[in-house]
Amino acid sequence: MALLEIKNLDVRYIMKERQVLACDDVSLSVEEGDSIGIVGESGSGKSTMAMCVLGLLPKDTTRTSGEILFQGEDLVKLTEQGFAKLRWKSLSAVFQKSMNSLSPVHKVCKQMFDIYRVHTPGADENACKAMAGALLDKVNLPQSVLNLYPHQLSGGMIQRISIALCLMFDPALIILDEATTALDVVTESQILRELTKLREASGITCMMITHNMAVVAGSCDKVAVMYAGRLVETGMTARVLTEPRHPYTQGLLASFPTFEGKKQALKGIPGSLPDLSGEIPGCVFAYRCPHAAERCFNEKPVMTEHEPGWKSACWLGPR
Ligand SMILES: Nc1ncnc2c1ncn2[C@@H]1O[C@H](COP(=O)(O)OP(=O)(O)OP(=O)(O)O)[C@@H](O)[C@H]1O
Numbered sequence: 594m595a596l597l598e599i600k601n602l603d604v605r606y607i608m609k610e611r612q613v614l615a616c617d618d619v620s621l622s623v624e625e626g627d628s629i630g631i632v633g634e635s636g637s638g639k640s641t642m643a644m645c646v647l648g649l650l651p652k653d654t655t656r657t658s659g660e661i662l663f664q665g666e667d668l669v670k671l672t673e674q675g676f677a678k679l680r681w682k683s684l685s686a687v688f689q690k691s692m693n694s695l696s697p698v699h700k701v702c703k704q705m706f707d708i709y710r711v712h713t714p715g716a717d718e719n720a721c722k723a724m725a726g727a728l729l730d731k732v733n734l735p736q737s738v739l740n741l742y743p744h745q746l747s748g749g750m751i752q753r754i755s756i757a758l759c760l761m762f763d764p765a766l767i768i769l770d771e772a773t774t775a776l777d778v779v780t781e782s783q784i785l786r787e788l789t790k791l792r793e794a795s796g797i798t799c800m801m802i803t804h805n806m807a808v809v810a811g812s813c814d815k816v817a818v819m820y821a822g823r824l825v826e827t828g829m830t831a832r833v834l835t836e837p838r839h840p841y842t843q844g845l846l847a848s849f850p851t852f853e854g855k856k857q858a859l860k861g862i863p864g865s866l867p868d869l870s871g872e873i874p875g876c877v878f879a880y881r882c883p884h885a886a887e888r889c890f891n892e893k894p895v896m897t898e899h900e901p902g903w904k905s906a907c908w909l910g911p912r
């Protein structure tokens with residue numbers, strides 16, 4: 594059984610005058626020990642999917658259908674109390690703006706100890722200190738940061754603390770939503786290396802939402818490509834990045850500069866995302882796809898497996 598099995602997930606944001614279908618029939622399987630990258634341009638529904646898994650979408654303005662089976666339990670039906678038991682212990686997340694998730698008026702130690710005590714009733718000062726010390730070691734931070742306030746730390750140090758916090762209870766799955774995007778490349782690569790080591794040592798499963806293909810190439814064994822709320826391609830990173838099959842994945846990869854070969858202008862993908870408040874009967878990418886045929890505008894393509902574990906949703910098949 595997969596650790597996380599998302600089945601036909603639809604998520605709609607309900608606004609006064611319109612609705613946005615941010616996740617449209619998304620099905621994705623994450624096995625224990627996987628490190629899966631979720632890529633796709635801005636607005637394609639990556640964070641919405643992650644927030645839905647974490648139970649963090651506002652219930653009054655979103656409508657969700659489908660199933661999200663995590664360790665066999667359907668998260669779509671889970672109550673807030675149910676999520677409170679899962680979060681931190683089994684499911685954890687780090688977001689891009691971690692600075693905002695730490696309290697500015699408390700020292701790092703207090704914030705770490707408080708979280709620990711909520712989930713470990715009766716933990717004394719020594720147990721808290723031992724826990725904090727071990728976590729800081731894991732993310733390569735000195736013990737001295739415990740006595741500092743968040744504003745006294747650099748962005749990279751705060752991201753490390755957020756990663757440390759999310760590892761506190763050895764969760765089965767951690768979701769990193771652009772957790773290293775705002776960092777300089779040196780700090781980013783250090784954090785990613787540490788994360789890979791931690792993953793290898795403790796078998797944590799990782800979902801990494803990123804815009805950076807280099808992060809996917811270096812840190813993820815699998816990749817899922819999203820466009821306009823739909824998954825368009827999933828597979829092993831080594832295969833998808835070298836022989837992308839969906840025209841959107843091909844366009845996305847052609848939008849990244851390479852260091853090798855002759856200098857050439859970046860291709861990019863002309864056009865922009867379709868309006869997600871309207872019904873799109875065919876392929877969501879058809880209007881920007883250089884290969885689109887008539888069928889692509891009228892019929893929704895089905896995810897088809899071309900090789901074990903490698904799927905794409907394109908009527909024109911592998912190209
Ligand atoms: N709270 C909200 N209310 C209404 N619409 C929203 C809300 N949050 C996101 N959306 C819409 O849902 C769609 C998907 O947004 P989402 O944030 O999931 O994309 P993303 O892939 O994470 O983008 P980015 O790479 O920029 O973070 C977008 O059209 C966005 O405008």
Ligand SMILES: [Mg+2]
Nearest residue numbers: 639640641770
């Ligand atoms: Mg996002």
